[in-house]
Amino acid sequence: MPFFEELLTEVNSILHEMVILFPKLILALLVFASALILIKYVNRLIKWLVRMSKIEEFIGSILPGGLRIPLSLTFTILASTGILITATALAVRIFVPEYTQFYGATLGYLARIASVIIISLIFVFGLDALVRSIKLEKKMDSFLLMIAFLLILAVLIDLTALSVETKSALDFGISIGMGLAIGAFAVWLFFGEHLIALGKKQ
Amino acid sequence: MKDFGKLLMVLEAFFGGFYVAVSRNLFVPMLAYSGYSLQLISYVTLAAAVLSIFASYLIYNYPKIVESRTKLKLILLHAGERFVWFSLPFMLGSPNFMVATYAIAQALTIPVGVLITIAMFTQYQETEFVDLTIKRTAASSAASILGMMFSTYISAEIFAPQSYFVAYSTALLVGLVSTVTLVPYNISSEIKSVQKHTVSEEAEFKKINTFVLFALMMVGGNILGLSWSPLLRNLNAPVYIAVGLSLAGSVGGTIGPYLWKGYKQYLLAIVFNIVVTTSVMFITIPEIHLILSFLASMTFLGVNLLTTSIYSRYVKVFGVVKASMFLTSANAVGLLIASFITCFITSEPTTAIVFSTTFRLLALVVALFAIPETAITPPSITYEFGRIVYSSSVLGYTFTVTASKNMIKFMIEILALTFLIASLYFIYRIAGIIVGV
Numbered sequence: 358m359p360f361f362e363e364l365l366t367e368v369n370s371i372l373h374e375m376v377i378l379f380p381k382l383i384l385a386l387l388v389f390a391s392a393l394i395l396i397k398y399v400n401r402l403i404k405w406l407v408r409m410s411k412i413e414e415f416i417g418s419i420l421p422g423g424l425r426i427p428l429s430l431t432f433t434i435l436a437s438t439g440i441l442i443t444a445t446a447l448a449v450r451i452f453v454p455e456y457t458q459f460y461g462a463t464l465g466y467l468a469r470i471a472s473v474i475i476i477s478l479i480f481v482f483g484l485d486a487l488v489r490s491i492k493l494e495k496k497m498d499s500f501l502l503m504i505a506f507l508l509i510l511a512v513l514i515d516l517t518a519l520s521v522e523t524k525s526a527l528d529f530g531i532s533i534g535m536g537l538a539i540g541a542f543a544v545w546l547f548f549g550e551h552l553i554a555l556g557k558k559q
Numbered sequence: 560m561k562d563f564g565k566l567l568m569v570l571e572a573f574f575g576g577f578y579v580a581v582s583r584n585l586f587v588p589m590l591a592y593s594g595y596s597l598q599l600i601s602y603v604t605l606a607a608a609v610l611s612i613f614a615s616y617l618i619y620n621y622p623k624i625v626e627s628r629t630k631l632k633l634i635l636l637h638a639g640e641r642f643v644w645f646s647l648p649f650m651l652g653s654p655n656f657m658v659a660t661y662a663i664a665q666a667l668t669i670p671v672g673v674l675i676t677i678a679m680f681t682q683y684q685e686t687e688f689v690d691l692t693i694k695r696t697a698a699s700s701a702a703s704i705l706g707m708m709f710s711t712y713i714s715a716e717i718f719a720p721q722s723y724f725v726a727y728s729t730a731l732l733v734g735l736v737s738t739v740t741l742v743p744y745n746i747s748s749e750i751k752s753v754q755k756h757t758v759s760e761e762a763e764f765k766k767i768n769t770f771v772l773f774a775l776m777m778v779g780g781n782i783l784g785l786s787w788s789p790l791l792r793n794l795n796a797p798v799y800i801a802v803g804l805s806l807a808g809s810v811g812g813t814i815g816p817y818l819w820k821g822y823k824q825y826l827l828a829i830v831f832n833i834v835v836t837t838s839v840m841f842i843t844i845p846e847i848h849l850i851l852s853f854l855a856s857m858t859f860l861g862v863n864l865l866t867t868s869i870y871s872r873y874v875k876v877f878g879v880v881k882a883s884m885f886l887t888s889a890n891a892v893g894l895l896i897a898s899f900i901t902c903f904i905t906s907e908p909t910t911a912i913v914f915s916t917t918f919r920l921l922a923l924v925v926a927l928f929a930i931p932e933t934a935i936t937p938p939s940i941t942y943e944f945g946r947i948v949y950s951s952s953v954l955g956y957t958f959t960v961t962a963s964k965n966m967i968k969f970m971i972e973i974l975a976l977t978f979l980i981a982s983l984y985f986i987y988r989i990a991g992i993i994v995g996v
Contacts, residue, residue: 399986403979407975409975410973410979411972432983436983440986440990443993443994446994457995
């Protein structure tokens with residue numbers, strides 16, 4: 358029975374592969390388990406340090422209402438991400454050392470996504486903090502939100518797989534649009550009442 | 560039963576006196592002969608004084624630390640202190656560990672001292688307490704003569720650093736005997752803080768002013784202790800004279816307690832003490848300094864007995880823990896100020912002794928005008944002067960504590976933030992190395 362023999366050889370080779378992989382699997386699991394335990398304690402430490410440093414109270418005294426996202430959460434996310442990246446890199450090195458470079462490149466791309474997310478958050482929360490601290494008009498608030506979204510769009514384009522020419526053309530268009538919008542807004546803000554009065558006269 | 564308790568306490572002082580004499584008196588020479596500079600030695604004592612004051616502050620503000628399970632805590636800390644002191648010769652190679660271990664060793668003496676005083680206060684009051692203090696001081700001084708003879712003999716017979724190990728292990732064993740004598744001593748498991756809610760103004764003045772007097776004398780005593788040996792070196796005195804100072808002091812300490820009786824005599828002792836210690840810088844014949852050390856110790860007991868008598872009279876008003884705390888922490892305050900002066904203001908022995916005399920004279924002024932028991936002025940003037948000393952010292956204390964508290968809080972906040980950022984940097988640096996970026 359050649360089929361049966363072939364199947365047996367295949368099963369044998371799979372089992373052989375599994376035996377070779379087993380210690381690596383255990384090691385990788387150990388790495389992740391240790392990382393998770395470490396995350397738990399590091400997070401506790403970070404929360405304690407943030408509480409001790411009283412940095413949130415300090416920011417709260419500058420910005421009315423404080424930050425939308427608590428600093429302890431931001432720092433714990435940063436620390437947990439760092440530990441997870443390290444654990445994954447270790448697992449890749451153990452399991453598939455030949456993919457280490459690929460993992461590095463992937464991480465580079467992920468870092469770009471993360472940077473876009475962080476920039477977007479800074480735009481949105483920065484704007485929110487500005488609105489809360491200087492109590493802007495509703496219209497002004499909406500206009501600034503629109504500008505923030507356009508800025509986010511500009512950095513998002515950088516992540517897409519479009520050609521360089523298309524990316525620069527889109528960025529150029531968004532920049533001109535933003536410039537015109539700011540110009541129009543400034544005209545309305547400074548000469549709005551005068552222009553309305555002029556319109557009524559005519 | 561009460562006499563048996565007294566006997567145990569005197570035995571504790573006797574064996575403890577031997578252990579203290581060996582471990583404390585050998586400490587500075589051990590550092591000096593192991594290559595520690597005078598400044599490094601001053602840092603070691605300064606760190607110890609700061610930690611001791613912190614320990615005093617903690618116990619004073621949170622008396623519950625020593626109020627419950629007093630006996631167990633006393634025995635554990637008593638034994639622990641001896642083990643920490645025993646570890647000091649092992650730290651000689653690393654000055655940083657030496658600073659930390661010595662600070663812990665000195666800080667441990669604060670709760671031990673407080674707990675011992677509490678143990679005495681709970682069983683004996685007023686005259687009985689003063690009587691026990693006299694007996695304990697005499698026993699401790701007698702044992703310290705033996706201790707000093709022992710450490711001198713060991714230093715002469717065995718080469719360093721082996722001699723330090725022999726001396727400190729003997730001190731540990733003898734010190735542990737003093738711990739054992741505390742085991743049958745009767746202390747109630749819960750000490751009630753018997754402080755009255757409304758302390759009379761007079762008692763409050765007396766508490767603070769007596770502490771000011773004691774602390775000022777302790778500053779003077781510590782400055783003299785730190786600068787006497789360098790002064791003798793400048794006079795080209797042989798080493799045995801410097802070593803003999805402690806021995807002569809111990810002999811004086813044995814006789815002193817039986818010499819002074821009553822407040823007026825305590826005051827007289829303080830006056831004599833100032834005269835004797837001031838003459839130290841004028842006498843250039845080294846051998847006479849041994850007599851001066853004998854007289855200085857003998858007369859210094861006047862201030863010890865004065866404060867002990869006042870605190871034992873008012874223990875019910877002040878509360879056991881706070882009265883004990885004041886008696887114990889004065890030395891820490893004295894050591895701190897003395898270390899500051901010798902470390903940062905003057906390292907010249909004669910100038911340091913002038914500082915010592917100034918502090919003692921200030922103490923005498925407080926005794927003469929602000930403490931009713933020893934005052935030479937009519938009660939109304941004494942009361943007014945007492946009020947001035949009280950308010951200026953409390954104001955100074957409040958200002959210093961508030962400023963230090965804010966400073967420490969700010970330092971902790973900055974440290975926490977720095978540590979937070981450093982941890983994140985560390986995590987990402989490790990990640991970068993492993994990823995290969």
